[in-house]
Amino acid sequence: MPAPRSLTARAERDQPKQLVVRGSTRVVGIIGDPVDHSLSPVMHNAAFAALGLDWVYVPFPVKEKLLRQAVRALPALGLVGVNVTVPHKEAVLRLLDDVSPLASKVGAVNTIVVRAGRLHGENTDVFGVQQALRGVALRGGTALVIGAGGAARAVVAALEQIGVRRVIVANRTLARARNLQRRFSTPAFQVESQPLSSLQDPRYVSVARLVVNTTSIGLHGEKFPAMAVEASPAECVFFDLVYGRQTDFLRQARAAHRRVMDGTEMLLQQGAAAFRLWTGRRPPIEVMRAALATTPRSGGSRSTWSPS
Ligand SMILES: NC(=O)c1ccc[n+]([C@@H]2O[C@H](COP(=O)([O-])OP(=O)(O)OC[C@H]3O[C@@H](n4cnc5c(N)ncnc54)[C@H](OP(=O)(O)O)[C@@H]3O)[C@@H](O)[C@H]2O)c1
Structure with a gap:
């Protein structure tokens, strides 16, 4: 006997959303060394899911000596952009086609946007x-x-x-x-x-x-x-x-x-600004905030401490 419709709907709602990557999926991510501790993937992937966007955010561990190859490959691989974290935020500047006046003043880029095959550097940490x-x-x-x-x-x-x-x-x-x-x-x-x-x-x-x-x-x-x-x-x-x-x-x-x-609010807001630069969409801030609040930190602990 088929399950009542309300039961089926509830089961579907309670199912964890499966990430599906297709040929059409737009890819962004983060480059750094290390990147395994980064909370940006959960924050951005939650935002993509909430808006029903066929996008995915992937962490890419990149060693210093391979930074040039990794950055120059972004347009060839069809990536929309990446965040940049320690230790590459400064070194990446000279590998880009253009850098915003703010990123140039700060001397650091934390967000790259690929526009018509060109690499543009921004600083959303500010x-x-x-x-x-x-x-x-x-x-x-x-x-x-x-x-x-x-x-x-x-x-x-x-x-x-x-x-x-x-x-x-x-x-x-x-x-x-x-x-x-x-x-x-x-x-x-x-x-x-x-x-x-x-x-x-x-x-x-x-x-x-x-x-x-x-x-x-x-x-x-x-x-x-x-x-x-x-x-x-x-x-x-x-x-x-x-x-x-x-x-x-x-x-x-x-x-x-x-x-x-x-630093949680800074992390959230710099990520939201990068999201807007890549997608042109208003970031779902509360979804991103909830994703950060409920994700266990490296070492297995959830963020139970909250600042006043
Ligand atoms: N919340 C966020 O969104 C966010 C965003 C960006 C960065 N951050 C955090 O900010 C921190 C710094 O990042 P960064 O990119 O500025 O790193 P950085 O360029 O390597 O600078 C590190 C700074 O920390 C000082 N330092 C390190 N260990 C020290 C010690 N044992 N005693 C005294 N000073 C010490 C260094 O002093 P010296 O000059 O003497 O070496 C330097 O001033 C990291 O924890 C990073 O995770 C958070």
């Missing part, structure tokens, strides 16, 4: 930071940025666009902080460089409306250098680009009852 910080009053204020790598440059570019007046960059290698200062400082946007020990100096922490960790300390549970958190204004926000875990940086801020944010 937009991701801006969006993540939209609830924080920063215009005209001072921010303390810890780290001076590619992510720090995206953060500083975003802070400039938001209207922050002064940024103090504290980094282990002072020369790198100085490079960042030279790249961004203008009379209207003051960027200073300091050693990492300045985090313990109340003179720097007490003027900050925002303290951002852009270093990778905490990614694997490492202890963060001591900070003079108590000297920060009560409304100061502590923002860690590392996502989905209670890092020692955020633990120190929480212990002093400061507001904290992790």
Whole structure:
């Protein structure tokens, strides 16, 4: 006897959606080394499924010495584009046909779009930071940025666009902080460089409306250098680009009852911007957010910790 229609419909609804890749499927992805920890595939594939798009997002592990071959092959393979992650965001710049003024200013590309066989480079990390910080009053204020790598440059570019007046960059290698200062400082946007020990100096922490960790300390549970958190204004926000875990940086801020944010919203928003660039469609943000929230992190743990 055939099953009642309502039962069949429910069974179909409850079936996990199967990913079907055909000859017509449009392909995007991520290149980096490593890429196995990346949450971008689940976020983008959930978005494609929700909009009924015949698209797929694939992680491609690419070693440094093969970067040129991998990038130049994108048009030949018919890919629509890729995200670029560590360690290729800077090296990829010179392999592209054109780069947006923003990506060029930041000196890093995190999104490639293939247009008529040409490789175009964009930086959507800057937009991701801006969006993540939209609830924080920063215009005209001072921010303390810890780290001076590619992510720090995206953060500083975003802070400039938001209207922050002064940024103090504290980094282990002072020369790198100085490079960042030279790249961004203008009379209207003051960027200073300091050693990492300045985090313990109340003179720097007490003027900050925002303290951002852009270093990778905490990614694997490492202890963060001591900070003079108590000297920060009560409304100061502590923002860690590392996502989905209670890092020692955020633990120190929480212990002093400061507001904290992790890097999940930045990850989501930079991904949403890349989605829009590739598909021309409005990204289903809530679907992407839910996919990030429900996916177990590497090591098997689900993101049960949530920033305030
Ligand atoms: N949430 C997101 O969407 C998002 C997006 C982009 C990046 N990120 C995260 O941001 C982090 C940095 O990425 P990146 O591309 O900027 O890397 P990067 O270019 O390699 O820069 C790493 C930075 O961390 C510092 N650092 C590393 N280990 C350190 C240690 N033990 N003590 C002190 N400083 C240390 C480095 O200092 P030196 O200059 O002294 O070496 C440098 O300033 C990563 O954790 C990445 O996952 C998150």
